[in-house]
Amino acid sequence: MIRLHLVVLFLFLFNAPLFAEDRADKENTPEPAELVVWQRDIVTFRASIATLSPTIRRDTALRRIQELPEFSLYDPVTAQSVKLGDLNGVSFLSGKRLLFTLVEGDINSADGETLEGLSSSVVTRLDALRIARLEQRNWKINLKGFGISVLATLVLAAFLYGLQKLNRIIRRFFVRSTSKLSTLKQRDLDLRPAFLQISRRITAILISVIGIGACYLWITAVLGQFPFSAPWAAVLGKHVTHLGGEFFSSVLASIPNLLMVVLIFFLTRGTARITTQVLRSFEGETESDSAFAKDTARATRRIASVLIWIFGLVIAYPYIPGSDSDAFKGVGVLLGLMISLGSTGLVNQLMSGFVVLYSGAVRTGEYARVGDVEGVITDIGLLSTKVRTPKNEYVTVPNAVLIAKDTLNYSRLVDDQRTELCTAVTIGYDTPWRQVHELLLRAADRTPGIRENPEPKVVQTALSDFYVAYELRFVPADITRKGAVLSDLHQRIQDAFAEAKVQIMSPNFVAQPEALVLPPEE
Structure with missing residues (x-):
């Protein structure tokens, strides 16, 4: 153990100068400074020259460019090779006025950049900056930009007004079309107002997205008309192009998964329809003791349909775009937590419903007595049973209560004999x-x-x-x-x-009355 400690101490002492040297290199590495003039990236200073850090060099170059006289804008930008001690560099001049100097330390070696290539691109950028400043002083260009901006504003206003009119037309169309959709109204359930609200919200979202896109294009077009703000327009255009490229790339990448989801959907729907048709044929069964009587067949059909769709959703879930995102996972965890916390009573009622349906104790249309409730069974569900009493009272009996109490079925035949x-x-x-x-x-x-x-x-x-x-x-x-x-x-x-002059002894008499207790003759 002592030898191991000595070896570790020796290695640490041996490498201590190297560690100190690495820390010193990191501390002595200057922070790069980027030169930006008129929203245009010119160059990035990375090296220090003598006592001049990249930040000081950047500030000095910016001040010299801003202090250039107006007539110097007509002088082209040139580059000259210079030597600063042991350093090779390139100086950039406007006419005979020095703007700044770049050295080999300013090269981004990670991108394979060279001093010649860097100086050529910097000359191009400085010359583009000079031309932009000249154009900004040209009243014809400004007047043209102002006119195009006014025209673009009028076009935008007309387009937004047309969108508003289109939104109203689409709303009226949905109102007329929804009123004719009789399939959305079943008995007391009318889904047409909900469908109308959803269609209106979707239309409003689409119209808003189109309007925001039009405003974005208008801003880009207006900014691009003036040399001073043209770089902002280019940045906005790059953002739109980038977002559009990512969107279409995502759509193209999701097409195979979407096709798989569609295929699973049609297979699931076909299976559910076949199962529904098979089980629906049992719903006309009139025998109460049949294994698939009307109530049992109907409940089995619903349960089978739900299980088939759940199975299809489980299979299709990995192919749904975005299913592996944190948002989907969070929603899944939330739903699982809600179901686990609130399903205790629901599961009890569902299990009781299965017992009531498949035991065949009562059927729809039968006259029965459940606890203190007596009447005709109108509906048997998975959660509760509906009873209509002789007073036309509709009583809902939870299935958990139904199986916990004695049930007297007056309508059921026992050995072909009816209840007396x-x-x-x-x-x-x-x-x-x-x-x-x-x-x-x-x-x-x-x-x-x-x-x-x-x-x-x-x-x-x-x-x-x-x-x-x-x-x-x-x-x-x-x-x-x-x-x-x-x-x-x-x-x-x-x-x-x-x-017959016969006295009924109810209520009971303790002693025989003197005269018979009979109703008076009519």
């Missing part, structure tokens, strides 16, 4: 039981809505201290009229017993 309804009366022991049976059956025979087959029957359910309990059992013709049939039957029972 019953009503009970209590009669004293002084009335022969055969007479009570006859009166109850007579009342049932007089009541419409009671099936003759199977025939009604009377059952004695209890022999109490003061009376006998009789129960009349029957099968209604229409179970959905259960309440109306029972009400009518009770009236017939009262009439039959009153005609």
Whole structure:
């Protein structure tokens, strides 16, 4: 271990001068300074000459160019080779006035630049700057630029006005066309206002983009008419060209992926349609105990369609342009978090819905009793079941509640036998039981809505201290009229017993009254 420490210390001491030299080189490297005159890049100073840093050299060159007299603009810019001690350089002159000098240290060696090539390009730029300053003083050029700018402004105003008119025409067209789209209105769901708003927003965005593009072109055209601002126009044009090139390059690169997405879309839609057609054929099934009854087939069709589209989306997701971007990933994480936090109750309801649908406990159109709710089942969904009570009350029962309570189905056949309804009366022991049976059956025979087959029957359910309990059992013709049939039957029972002078002991009497309790004769 001691030897290892000594080796490390030796290497550090040996390389310490090199490290110090690298740090010194970085500290002594001057910061480049770029010479910009009239929004035009002339040259970049990178080397120091004696005590003159690149920044001082840049400021000195800028001051000399700005202090040139007006008549010097007619003198061409020339370059002369010079030698500054051990340094080879090139001096740039306007007539006989020195502007600045470049040395070999100012060359960007990384780009393979040479001193001759750099001096030639600098002469071209300085000469272009001189011509631009001369043109800026020319009133004909300025007048022409002003006229073209005014004309471009008028054209822009007319174009924006036309865009506004076009926007109104397109809005009226969408209003007329949307009102005729009857497919967007299904029962109480009307999607036409939403479609109209979306179309208006998309139109407004497109019109705005076109207007902004027109304004951008107008600015570029106006700036390009004057020598002083022409470089700004060139920069704006480069930005537009760059953005347009990137956009079209992205579009061309995305074409294969888009074709794959379209192919997956059509395959998914075709599969969903075939599955829907197959399962839709079961929706006409009338047998309640069928494996694919109407409700089950409809729910299965919807579930299968959703699963097929989810599967297609999963396959197509990698081919969607921008799917690997951070924005898509962030949206995916957000959706996953929302689903994981809010899906606990939803999953419970969905699982309960599967149990209700595929167990076949109730079907649409059947008359059933769920807990305290009794009525006709109008709809069975994955989340809840709709019940219409005899009072025409529409009650929504969550499927989780439905499977947690006892369900009594009055419409379901059991061994080809229907559910029996019953009503009970209590009669004293002084009335022969055969007479009570006859009166109850007579009342049932007089009541419409009671099936003759199977025939009604009377059952004695209890022999109490003061009376006998009789129960009349029957099968209604229409179970959905259960309440109306029972009400009518009770009236017939009262009439039959009153005609026979038989007292009904309900409510119970502890002692026999002195006179029979009968309704007055009409």
